[in-house]
Amino acid sequence: xxxxxxxxxxxxxxxxxxxxxxxxxxxxxxxxxxxxxxxxxxxxxxxxxxxxxxxxxxxxxxxxxxxxxxxxxxxxxxxxxxxxxxxxxxxxxxxxxxxxxxxxxxxxxxxxxxxxxxxxxxxxxxxxxxxxxxxxxxxxxxxxxxxxxxxxxxxxxxxxxxxxxxxxxxxxxxxxx
Amino acid sequence: xxxxxxxxxxxxxxxxxxxxxxxxxxxxxxxxxxxxxxxxxxxxxxxxxxxxxxxxxxxxxxxxxxxxxxxxxxxxxxxxxxxxxxxxxxxxxxxxxxxxxxxxxxxxxxxxxxxxxxxxxxxxxxxxxxxxxxxxxxxxxxxxxxxxxxxxxxxxxxxxxxxxxxxxxxxxxxxxxxxxxxxxxxxxxxxxxxxxxxxxxxxxxxxxxxxxxxxxxxxxxxxxxxxxxxxxxxxxxxxxxxxxxxxxxxxxxxxxxxxxxxxxxxxxxxxxxxxxxxxxxxxxxxxxxxxxxxxxxxxxxxxxxxxxxxxxxxxxxxxxxxxxxxxxxxxxxxxxxxxxxxx
Numbered sequence: 001x002x003x004x005x006x007x008x009x010x011x012x013x014x015x016x017x018x019x020x021x022x023x024x025x026x027x028x029x030x031x032x033x034x035x036x037x038x039x040x041x042x043x044x045x046x047x048x049x050x051x052x053x054x055x056x057x058x059x060x061x062x063x064x065x066x067x068x069x070x071x072x073x074x075x076x077x078x079x080x081x082x083x084x085x086x087x088x089x090x091x092x093x094x095x096x097x098x099x100x101x102x103x104x105x106x107x108x109x110x111x112x113x114x115x116x117x118x119x120x121x122x123x124x125x126x127x128x129x130x131x132x133x134x135x136x137x138x139x140x141x142x143x144x145x146x147x148x149x150x151x152x153x154x155x156x157x158x159x160x161x162x163x164x165x166x167x168x169x170x171x172x173x174x175x176x177x
Numbered sequence: 178x179x180x181x182x183x184x185x186x187x188x189x190x191x192x193x194x195x196x197x198x199x200x201x202x203x204x205x206x207x208x209x210x211x212x213x214x215x216x217x218x219x220x221x222x223x224x225x226x227x228x229x230x231x232x233x234x235x236x237x238x239x240x241x242x243x244x245x246x247x248x249x250x251x252x253x254x255x256x257x258x259x260x261x262x263x264x265x266x267x268x269x270x271x272x273x274x275x276x277x278x279x280x281x282x283x284x285x286x287x288x289x290x291x292x293x294x295x296x297x298x299x300x301x302x303x304x305x306x307x308x309x310x311x312x313x314x315x316x317x318x319x320x321x322x323x324x325x326x327x328x329x330x331x332x333x334x335x336x337x338x339x340x341x342x343x344x345x346x347x348x349x350x351x352x353x354x355x356x357x358x359x360x361x362x363x364x365x366x367x368x369x370x371x372x373x374x375x376x377x378x379x380x381x382x383x384x385x386x387x388x389x390x391x392x393x394x395x396x397x398x399x400x401x402x403x404x405x406x407x408x409x410x411x412x413x414x415x416x417x418x419x420x421x422x423x424x425x426x427x428x429x430x431x432x433x434x435x436x437x438x439x440x441x442x443x444x445x446x447x448x449x450x451x452x453x454x455x456x457x458x459x460x461x462x463x464x465x466x467x468x469x470x471x472x473x474x475x476x477x478x479x480x481x482x483x484x485x486x487x488x489x490x491x492x493x494x495x496x497x498x499x500x501x502x503x504x505x506x507x508x509x510x511x512x513x514x515x516x517x518x519x520x
Contacts (some may be wrong), residue, residue, distance in 0.1 A: 018238075025234050033226035047230055054234045055241055112223050133218035154179055161214040169219070 008072050014061050025054055026069070031135055032078045032113065038130040039082035049085045050138050053078040072144045075131070079145060084124045117167040125160035132157055178208055182215055 012020030029050055036049035056077050118126050124146075131137045131145060139146055143150045168174070180186050181194050198205040 018235075022231075022235055022237065025231055029226050029231055029234065030223075033230065034223055037224055038221075043224075046234070049228065050226065050230060051234050051237055058238050058241065114217055114221055119478070129218065129401070133215065134221060134223070158179070158211065160459055161211050165182050165214050168214070173217070 005096070010061070010064065010070055013058075021058060023055070024070075027137045028074055031153050035075065035127075035130055035135060036082040036085070038115070038118065038134055039123065039127055040086045040113060046082075048125065049078065052085075053081050056081070069141065074146075075135075075137075075141075076145045079127050079131070083127060083156045084108065086123055106107070108119050113168065113171050113173045117164050117171055117173070121160060121163055125156065125163065128153065129155055129160050129164065161163050178204070178211065180210065182211055 009020055009024055013024060024045050032053050036046035036053075037043065040046055040049065055072065057074055059075075065069070118129060121129065126145065128142065128162045131142045134137075137145070139150045139153050143153050146153065149158075178194075180190065186194060198208060
């Protein structure tokens, strides 16, 4: 979405235009859902996170400063929602194991192993991997979303990938086959 | 290495990087490890959200609109940062007053007799409220909720207080706009205030109102984070605390607004004893306290009346030194018979 269109959309949303908000949901629901799915590993939780993210976006439009990236702002809310929901889900997991385990089905075995390895990372590292490698965001955008410096993002990403390699090796994945 | 992994090396850089790897097998292994993970991650498929999700989101937004009791546009609502309970209380009181004023301006738009005051129906509508800053359309409370609010004993007491209502009339459009972001939770909070809190609130004067006018949406959002424990603690604040609160200036307000969740959590652990100690502070102490950071809060909580008296003799320089004190030192200070000054 180009900057002008985004500014116009924000302005319409702020004026209470429901259709504008529907456009915004339509535009961002997929990346938000995927972000949540990779962090929570649960289709049901990802739906909840996506929904609560947009409710919060709606509630907090007043705090959104024009000049910032709407995309980064929404992602920051989504990431925090997903991490919080994951933590709540983890606490509930002893009572409701099936809910957490009934994640969106990975389409092939390697993907399943990667997702399993991701789940063994700290939520913060997992979010970072997802933002960089699944959502293909630049370091600057990630730095804004995670409220850290670019250099810190880069070094954390490096460490997260190293941890992922060790976990994948434990799961028997040592190459791309 | 990062640029190599990202595929953003220029041809010249790529050649230099290959040379480097040939001469540094350790780095080569590390690079291959990172590159493998990068490639694996790229293989992960993207999932389509369920078809019903978009509709579900929009339904929840519409429900939110229906259930929202905000005065003014929801769009100007909440942010995350909370703030000090003591200050929240001040906000809450003012917010309650504004809610009431808005309600009155809607239900009693034309006062039949401007000289008659003292009951809800006869409160004279302030000129400020005639200026179009708020209209009936801005009020989204349901009729039953409004009736409930109007019948509330607390509301009736506030409305009957001419001094308070006069102070309210000094509010400008910025303050009103900020306060319009309050939602139904503020009403609930209002209803939880007891007589003592109301009495304290009624001491608010024009200066307090001026301070309130520095509030932005962020501060208002903080109001909405009040829990029952905070309300209970705030109700222990009496009229004596109000002059101290009134000593807060724009800078102090801004500082309070920058408090993070950790500091707020610390403040929420204040008990009745701590509140009592705080109530003994004068304007000078308040000014000094405005330089205290979150780390100092646990230590401050261990202070008793004697220590507070000693502290009141401290200047800003001493306060800076106090920042380095821990709870143990504070405890030993309390045995020093009022000689506890910090060099």
